[in-house]
Amino acid sequence: MPAIDLNCDLGESYGTWTIGDDSAMLGVVTSANIACGFHAGDPRTLLDTCTAAAAGGVTIGAQVSYPDLAGVGRRFIDIAPPDLEADVLSQLGALDGLARASGSRIRYVKPHGALYNAVVHHEEQARAVIAAVARYDPGLIVLCLPGSALHEHARSVGLRTVSEAFADRAYHDDGTLVSRREEGSVLHDPGAIADRALQLVHEGTITSINGKAVAISAESLCVHGDTPGAVGIARAVREALSGQGIDVRPFC
Template identity: 65%
Template sequence: MASIDLNSDLGESFGTWTLGDDDAMLSIVTSANIACGFHAGDPRTILDTCRAAADNAVRIGAQVGYRDLAGFGRRFIDMDAADLMADVLYQMGALDGLAQAAGSAIAYVKPHGALYNAIVTHREQARAVVDAVRTYDPTLPVLGLPGSVFLDEARDAGLRTVAEAFADRAYTASGELVPRRSEGAVLSDPSTVAERVLRLVRDGTIEAIDGSTVDVDAESVCVHGDSPGAVDMAFAIRKILFDNDIDTKAFV
């Protein structure tokens, strides 16, 4: 049976501010990209999310990002590579400690937000992230956008690379994500999103925002936990895949 990993960004609540429904998402997805405290998440939230992930046998990924709580990690920061490497290393260690306290451990690494987008083309920052992962644990896979310099650098460094697609984000004709502030960048209709994922898994293609067809070879599909109707979209995706004899299974 064919299979695909379904991942989501979780653990992003902060103090009394609640974002998304992590418990519901963890009953659906197979991998959880958990915030590490730099772009979102506080220690209690992160620990609780790790515990819930462990209880649901969901793999835990370190979602590392810029130190940008105010901007939710969605603002590019032009920082020294050595500083970025240390920041990413710090985040991995912090999340792994909480994950282990919850009876699990980090199983992969996925950059967040502006950092994720930057290292599609920013080779120096891509290398900094790769250096951090390799220093912490060279057996950890990394998630990234197909065709990104980040995945190229990771592959050259001997890391396992996992190409990722996005269920709830629009694509440009060149295969990059449409900037969030652009009209139509974020999708929210469960049936539309589910059909897109089915096409992706079956055919390896997705429709770009201009109507053209983009080739996307992905092992994992992301539904953002903070997207409107995230739980309904994740459920619709899992159902349509099940109905078409496609399993949802963690890639690691």
């Protein structure tokens, strides 16, 4: 039976600023990429999200980012590699502490936003992120874009990697994501997104923004929690997968 993980970015609310419906999403996804306070998420939000994930049997991952609350982590920062390594270590320790206080722990790491996009090609920053992960806990899994610099650096030091694809994001022909600054970069039709998820599992491809079938091998599928109708989209994806006998389960 084919299987795939369904992950989502959660814990991004801050104070009175509420982003997404984490409670509903935790009833759909199998892995939660929880913010670590650098791009989003105040301590109470992160603790509550970890507690709810642990109670629901959802695997917890640390979503590390640049220190960019104002930009929600979506602006590139030309940060020195030693500083980035320390920033990632700080985020891992903070979220892992909250997860352990909730009866769980972090099992994997996924960069967020601009950092995610940067470490596709930015060798020094990719190396810094991996150095932090290996230094904190070499048993952690790195969730990343297949073929990225982050993917290669993780494998070079013996870390397990899990490749992911995005059901609700547009792709270029080379398998990279279309920038959120461009029109059509985020998809909103639940049916079309569910169809892309099925295409990924059954055919190992995703159709690019130009209509090309791009080969992508992924063990995890990401749906975003901060877009309008996000919960309905996630449910449509899960129901479509389950309806065709695909086992939706965490990768760890």
